[in-house]
Amino acid sequence: MVTFSQLLELDVAGLERFADQWNDVIHRKVRQAREQFHDDVVRKLHRDHWRGEGGEAAQKYCDRVQVGFDALDAQVKSLSRFLDEEADGVRGTGGTEGLEGLQEIARELDRDAREAGMRIAEDGVVEWSNLTEADDPDGEAKYQKKKQAADLIQKRAQKVLKEVNEIDEWLTTSLKVVFGTPHNFETEDRRYNVFEPTVKDHIVRRQLNNVGAAASVRGWPNAAGLVKHYLDGSGKTVEVEPQQLMRDIPQFQRDVDKTLEKDVRKRPDGPFTTEWGSTAPVSDDGETSRDWYYALNHFQYRLVGEKHGDEITYRVDVRKRYDWGVPSEHRRTQDQFKGPFKVELEQADLAHLNSVGLARDFNVRGSSDTIRTSA
Template identity: 60%
Template sequence: MVTFTQIIELDVSGLETFADRWGRVHRKIKEAREGFHDDVVRKLHDDQWRGAGGSKAQDYCDRIQTAIDALDAEVVSLRRFLDEEADGSKGSGGVKGFEGLQKEACALQEEAFVHGLLINDDGSIQRMGGYDPTAPEGSENLDEEKRIIANSLEERAKKVIGTATENDEWIAASLKVIFGTVGNFETEDRRYKVSEPTLKDRMVRNQLNNVGAMANMRGWKTTAGLVQHFLDGNGEPVEVQPQQMMKDIPQFQRDLDKTMDHDVSKRPDGPFTTEWKSTAPNPKDGDKSMDWYYGLNHFQYRTVGEKHGNEVTYHVEVQKRYDWGIPSEHRRTQEAFGGPFEMSLEQADLAHLNTTGLGRDFDVKGSSEQMRTTV
């Protein structure tokens, strides 16, 4: 648990300086990559070293270049991640950035001082001099107005502490996967079947196959089907039915309704195409939503149609790239395979199945029939 004092004393500028140093690492890697390409790879290819030895040398150097690119992608991701979490400009955003949280904590501390109060590490409030403003009436003789102020300060301070703790845990978990492992960091380029599978890759494939089997046993046909299609490895797109998805995923229907109410209704008459927007099933909405949650999770949708007054004729399109998180995306495993599966698989290990040809990424897409509504 992060304490209130730790938030106040956090060296946010030091965190940003640390991020900037990773920016310098990126520049050095880029220079090394350019030098390796110009001094080794280009000459090797231009000289056209023939025969099996030349081919192996070229392949080996190409792999080194790919590895350098993968490392650089992860360094850039780390630098951006640290900077965004420090100032809240992106990522978690706004007040969830440590800089925003620190400003809020300092403002609360100043407000407490004005009223002769102190904020403890756990967010509780005490009166300067050691008195407890929440103690029974008579022991500190605190007036009711100050008691209300103290309660308000405590509520807001504990909220800041809770948010900072969540942010701290998120960073700790993300940093553990952002560089991947020796066996999966090369997945950054997402090319298909460019390396030989290892024993670990085959074990991961078997585990994922078990996930699909368990999903099928639970009646989650969407999850099971998509996992199997990935493992089959043909890479062909999978068609889904948006109208059925609207029935199965209440959150999708709610988000679509908002698009119609807040976007389409304000457009002028004539043809329209809305921007792609993201939505995701809420597991609390029932078993069908749970199936789509584990099968697809986030996906994008848009509406295409024509508006005449309040009458709208339209269809809905959905799309999703079915792939697993590479290290620089720091997509944490438990978000995809937690809960009922009771199995831990690192996303970058799953992404490596595409690299070795034991699985293959593919597109998920679909378009509904024409529908009519009023806005």
């Protein structure tokens, strides 16, 4: 748990320097190692015209080594970017969010507390003493004023600590998976069926199949259907109906409405296409929303249409790549499976099923019918 004094003393700039140096030094070394391997091994292998089963096996081995180099390089760059963004909320320097922004708020609160004769303890509780004289006619008013100030500082300090500890937990869990494992780190390469499946891959496939069956029993047909489609391995695109999604997922409808009000209505008359935005079901919004939460979680949407005064005619497009993610995206263990499904699955292990041909990535997409709205 991060304490208040630890937040004040945190070297955020040092974290950013480490991220930059990590990217510069380690990335360069990985690329140099890959180039040297190619020059010293792969090129000689081709030059010697090693053919037959032995030559084919050697070539496959070399290809896999190069895939490993590329996977490691992607994960190195991802770690640098991840640490940089968590430090100040943006890539590069100069951001005011993330740890840097929270530290600035903490320092401001610390100054305010000291100037008022107070002290912020490690857990964010404000400590102070009532020094008013017992016979001071304004004593009670002074006490209440100082108490209100202390309560406000404490509320803000504990809010900051809560956010910092959430970032700390996110860093802790994400750093454990950003390089994957010896078994799944190669999933950075999203080619289908390029490696031989292991016993673990078959176990993971059975576990995911059980998850799909459990989802079906729970009455979540979309979650069950997409798991089954992934395991069937056809890779065919799955079409969904955005209007049904908006009925099933209140948060999606809210996000579409927000895009209309905050974006489209502020545009000049004429055709428009919004940027792709991200939305996700809130699992507490009901069973249909929970079904899509386990089926898709985050997905993208945009609005395409025409605006004439207060009248807007548009369609909603949605898209999602159903691929379970890769280590460099630092997607951690599927802890949502712990509750309803009673099983933990590492996302990169699920993604690895595509690499070994036991499942296949696919696209989810759809376009709504024309929708008309007016102010």
